[in-house]
Amino acid sequence: MGTASHAGTGQETYERTVFGFWVYLMTDCILFATLFATYVVLQNNLNGGPSGKELFHLPFALSETLILLVSSFTSGLAVMAAQNLKKVPTLTWLGATFLLGLAFIILEVTEFTHLVQEGNSWQRSAFLSSFFTLVGTHGAHITSGLLWILVMLFQIAFRGINIASLRRVACLGLFWHFLDVIWIFIFTIVYLMGAL
Amino acid sequence: MKHKIYTEHLGTFKSYIIGFILSLLLTFSAYFLVTEKWLHSQTTALILAALALTQALIQLVFFLHLGQERTPYWNLQTFLFMLGVLFIIVLGTLWIMHNLDYQMM
Numbered sequence: 073m074g075t076a077s078h079a080g081t082g083q084e085t086y087e088r089t090v091f092g093f094w095v096y097l098m099t100d101c102i103l104f105a106t107l108f109a110t111y112v113v114l115q116n117n118l119n120g121g122p123s124g125k126e127l128f129h130l131p132f133a134l135s136e137t138l139i140l141l142v143s144s145f146t147s148g149l150a151v152m153a154a155q156n157l158k159k160v161p162t163l164t165w166l167g168a169t170f171l172l173g174l175a176f177i178i179l180e181v182t183e184f185t186h187l188v189q190e191g192n193s194w195q196r197s198a199f200l201s202s203f204f205t206l207v208g209t210h211g212a213h214i215t216s217g218l219l220w221i222l223v224m225l226f227q228i229a230f231r232g233i234n235i236a237s238l239r240r241v242a243c244l245g246l247f248w249h250f251l252d253v254i255w256i257f258i259f260t261i262v263y264l265m266g267a268l
Numbered sequence: 269m270k271h272k273i274y275t276e277h278l279g280t281f282k283s284y285i286i287g288f289i290l291s292l293l294l295t296f297s298a299y300f301l302v303t304e305k306w307l308h309s310q311t312t313a314l315i316l317a318a319l320a321l322t323q324a325l326i327q328l329v330f331f332l333h334l335g336q337e338r339t340p341y342w343n344l345q346t347f348l349f350m351l352g353v354l355f356i357i358v359l360g361t362l363w364i365m366h367n368l369d370y371q372m373m
Contacts, residue, residue, distance in 0.1 A: 094343050098350035105354040109361035134299050141295065145288045148279065148331055249331040253324050259295075260320035264302045268309040 082235040086242075093243040097250045100213075104254050107206040108261065115266070117198035124199070124266030127192060133263040136179050137255065143172035144252035151245035157233050162241070163225060169248065170221045173214055180211050203262065210258060213251050220244055279333050287330025294323040 115124065150165035184204070187193065194204040224244060227237050298319045301312055328334040328347075335344050 091342055095346055098346050101350055102353055102357065105357050106361075109358045112358075113361060113365045130299070130303060134295075137295055138292075141288070141291055144327070144331060145284060148284045149281075152279065152281065152284070246332060249327060253327050253332070256295075256320050256323050256327070260298060260316050264298055264316055265313055267302050268313055 086235065086239050089239050090242055093246060097246060107209055108257065111202040111206045111262065114198040114202040119197035121197040121200065122192060124262065127187065128263050128266055130263060130267055132183065133259060136176055137259045139172050139176045140252050140255050143169045143176065144249050146172065147245050147248040151241055154233055154238050154241040159228060159233055162228055162233060166221055166225055170218060173218050177211060177214050177218065207258060207262065210251065210254055217248055217251060283330045287326055290326045291323055294319050
């Protein structure tokens with residue numbers, strides 16, 4: 073555990089780690105940019121298959137969006153509670169974020185399963201390949217975020233809030249907010265613009 | 269924890285509430301713009317892009333606390349550099365692929 077012997081070390085480790093994580097998020101953003109560019113280029117290559125307009129159900133996408141937005145908000149509250157060293161509120165908000173994230177990923181898996189069962193898998197057309205790659209990559213990030221939340225829940229429940237867990241929760245908060253920012257663009261470019 | 273860590277960029281409850289409400293408003297206006305078909309589809313697409321960019325900016329400021337750090341703003345600098353790379357990748361891809369599409373006609 074990173075229990076610092078003097079004030080400077082913990083502070084420095086905190087700042088370096090959070091900045092390093094921020095740099096990772098920036099590179100992840102470039103990854104998503106390439107996937108968005110691929111999607112926009114390929115979205116009209118249907119190969120005789122269905123278009124986004126025929127496949128996507130907007131109220132469904134809206135509920136995914138709202139769930140993720142609320143979870144982004146609760147993750148922020150969790151970080152603030154951790155900063156104030158309040159264990160129970162931190163666990164509560166992290167737990168809420170976990171459940172909302174889980175609901176989101178269940179909705180997404182439902183949508184994917186439905187598409188594949190109807191014969192509209194990633195093999196159907198270039199449009200669907202790029203769709204599954206883009207939205208699936210976001211879903212994979214959410215899934216790893218869920219694992220991370222679970223680990224933090226156990227760490228804080230058993231060891232309480234300390235310098236190390238605060239640092240990790242702060243990074244987790246950044247990660248989760250970042251994923252919601254990416255989702256704004258998936259919702260807009262894939263679902264809303266696809267329905268025009 | 270024996271001493272408090274100076275966490276400058278974790279925000280306040282107020283900033284989270286503001287960001288959350290603005291994001292909700294922008295999400296719903298984008299949604300109803302599409303479902304109610306108030307405008308021509310090309311105009312709608314432009315407004316949708318504007319709404320998404322606004323919401324992203326709001327979340328960057330109120331949730332990710334962009335620009336609310338001490339000098340020399342390392343987070344903001346890496347963000348702006350990323351934005352430059354992002355534009356080169358996205359606009360470059362679209363430009364090249366549209367040109368290719370045109371040449372193949």
